[in-house]
Amino acid sequence: MRLPRSLTSRLVITAVALVAVVSASVGLATALAMSDHLHDELDREVLSSVDRAGGPRAGLPLPSRDRLLDRFEGDVPEIGNQRPGTLVAFPGRDVGFVLSEQRGEAELLDAEDLASLAAVPSDGEAHTVEVAGESYRVAADLEGRLVTGLPTGEVDRAVASLVQWEVVLGLLGVLTAAGLGTLLVRRQLRPLNEVAETAHAVAELPLSEGEIAITERVPDHLTDPRTETGKVGGALNTLLAHVETSLEARHRSEQQVRQFVADASHELRTPLTTIAGYTELARRRRDEATIDAALTKVGEESQRMTALVEDLLLLARLDAGRPLERQPVDLSRLVLETVDDAHVVAPGHHWRVRLPEGDEPVVVTGDELRLRQVVTNLLTNARKYTPAGSTVTVALHEGGFEVRDDGPGFPAELVSSAFERFSRGDASRHREGGVGLGLALVQAIVTAHGGAVSLLSVPGDTRIRVDLPVSD
Numbered sequence: 001m002r003l004p005r006s007l008t009s010r011l012v013i014t015a016v017a018l019v020a021v022v023s024a025s026v027g028l029a030t031a032l033a034m035s036d037h038l039h040d041e042l043d044r045e046v047l048s049s050v051d052r053a054g055g056p057r058a059g060l061p062l063p064s065r066d067r068l069l070d071r072f073e074g075d076v077p078e079i080g081n082q083r084p085g086t087l088v089a090f091p092g093r094d095v096g097f098v099l100s101e102q103r104g105e106a107e108l109l110d111a112e113d114l115a116s117l118a119a120v121p122s123d124g125e126a127h128t129v130e131v132a133g134e135s136y137r138v139a140a141d142l143e144g145r146l147v148t149g150l151p152t153g154e155v156d157r158a159v160a161s162l163v164q165w166e167v168v169l170g171l172l173g174v175l176t177a178a179g180l181g182t183l184l185v186r187r188q189l190r191p192l193n194e195v196a197e198t199a200h201a202v203a204e205l206p207l208s209e210g211e212i213a214i215t216e217r218v219p220d221h222l223t224d225p226r227t228e229t230g231k232v233g234g235a236l237n238t239l240l241a242h243v244e245t246s247l248e249a250r251h252r253s254e255q256q257v258r259q260f261v262a263d264a265s266h267e268l269r270t271p272l273t274t275i276a277g278y279t280e281l282a283r284r285r286r287d288e289a290t291i292d293a294a295l296t297k298v299g300e301e302s303q304r305m306t307a308l309v310e311d312l313l314l315l316a317r318l319d320a321g322r323p324l325e326r327q328p329v330d331l332s333r334l335v336l337e338t339v340d341d342a343h344v345v346a347p348g349h350h351w352r353v354r355l356p357e358g359d360e361p362v363v364v365t366g367d368e369l370r371l372r373q374v375v376t377n378l379l380t381n382a383r384k385y386t387p388a389g390s391t392v393t394v395a396l397h398e399g400g401f402e403v404r405d406d407g408p409g410f411p412a413e414l415v416s417s418a419f420e421r422f423s424r425g426d427a428s429r430h431r432e433g434g435v436g437l438g439l440a441l442v443q444a445i446v447t448a449h450g451g452a453v454s455l456l457s458v459p460g461d462t463r464i465r466v467d468l469p470v471s472d
Contacts, residue, residue: 008189012181019177020170027166034162038155039137043126046139049086049148087136087149091118096147098132107132117147128152191222191229195236202240216240267308271301311437318444324367331468332361334368335394335401338375348388354395362396364468366449371468374445377438378403378464400451400467410457418455419443442466 089096089109096114097106109117113131120127122144126137129149135156138149201216218237224230275298282294336353343351356362364371375394382392386407393404410418419439442464446453451468 008182008185011185011189012178015181015185016174016178020174023166023170023173027163027170031159031163031166035155035159038158039152042137042150042152042155043139046126046137046148046150047124049150050139050141050146085151087117087131087138087147087151089114089117089147090145091147092145120147192232194219194222195229195233199236202243264308264312268305271305274298274301308437311441314441315437315444318448321448324370324445324448326365327368328363329366329368329371330361331364331371331401332396334372335375335396338372338379339394341376342379342383342392346383346388349383349386350389350391352391352393354393356396356398362398362401364399364470366468367445370445371449374442374466375401375403377442378466381438382407382462399470400465402463402465404461404463406460407462409459409462410455415455415457418457419453439464 084099084101086099087096087109088099088106091114094111094114096109096117098109099106109131116129116131117138120129120138120140122140122142124139124142126139126149129136129138131138131149135152136149137152138147140147195218198216198218217240218233222229222233223237225234278294278297282291285291332355339351339353342349379392379394382390382403382405386392386405390405390407395402395404419442443453446466446468449468451466453467454465456463456465
């Protein structure tokens with residue numbers, strides 16, 4: 001048999017089953033105890049009747065004395081006072097009877113019954129025999145001349161009546177437990193149903209696309225961690241908050257991907273348009289000067305597209321978790337070499353390197369080629385967005401470095417998104433042909449190394465700090 005799936009039904013059935021089992025166990029134990037007690041009382045009365053029948057006080061006349069003279073051949077024994085229903089037998093003389101309700105009257109036993117009574121052992125204990133179609137507890141005196149007994153019918157009827165009442169009361173108890181149990185269980189599970197309603201409400205929300213706000217929450221009174229329902233409600237609220245945060249992050253990511261694709265398309269469209277224009281110009285005007293100018297411009301735009309595609313490919317590889325080399329890198333040497341290159345490219349800037357105290361070089365663990373790209377991008381960014389005469393300082397520290405300049409700084413609205421892809425400032429930052437991937441590459445490379453990059457910028461003081469894992 002399959003149990004119902006409803007938790008309410010299962011709990012009620014379990015409670016009712018427990019009540020039924022306990023009631024049955026108590027009833028059975030009570031019935032057995034009562035039966036044992038009544039049978040013990042009956043056995044004591046049977047043994048007492050043996051003493052009365054054969055003791056020194058025996059002297060009352062035998063019932064129906066005149067009817068039994070022929071059985072005893074004139075020697076009629078005397079028995080003590082016995083209550084109606086008592087069985088008295090003399091196996092040695094083949095005579096026995098059961099006292100009736102009317103004094104002086106008795107029902108004689110037949111030979112088969114007397115044979116059963118003759119087999120009763122003389123051990124001073126009561127035994128059960130079937131006499132005249134009824135069960136008796138009988139006992140024999142020590143000489144085996146006398147057997148007396150009492151019927152067990154009254155005891156059996158008393159025990160049967162007790163069992164009947166126990167069954168009736170047990171059924172009433174089970175029905176009462178079922179009714180009250182259903183009411184109480186439903187009341188206790190009502191908070192859990194409210195939690196389920198919140199979960200269903202959230203499940204019906206369209207979560208596949210677009211900006212989604214999950215405002216449904218389990219009420220505060222159902223989030224008490226001291227109760228089982230409160231634990232479920234609190235866990236559901238935590239889950240909903242996590243899902244809401246994840247959906248917001250997914251939506252932002254989708255928006256960034258859309259913006260990324262749009263920006264990449266725009267950046268590629270410009271050089272492609274330029275290449276197409278100069279190619280058409282060279283086709284129409286076939287003079288050598290025009291063709292040379294067109295080829296030069298096509299080459300420049302091709303290099304620009306190549307650089308953009310390489311940067312995009314590098315970002316894609318880093319996003320895919322492609323492993324980088326893990327070797328000790330002398331960051332001090334790398335910074336000095338990169339600053340020397342920047343000084344050649346932009347002699348109008350003041351380039352400074354600040355080394356940590358001591359002669360020990362700063363060594364980190366990573367990919368030297370990619371770390372060189374990080375330093376180069378940061379110095380290029382500082383060169384492009386600061387006017388001539390600005391001072392750019394690279395300060396090395398244990399596990400990284402910091403690039404600082406005294407230029408105009410990042411616009412306030414750009415600081416929070418400076419490391420996003422295709423993030424750009426306005427024209428006042430004197431942009432020179434970049435596509436907005438420099439700082440995005442810096443963050444991606446540093447993150448792939450297990451490091452972190454941060455930005456602080458106010459007019460006259462811009463700082464970009466890079467922290468990397470220290471070499472063992």
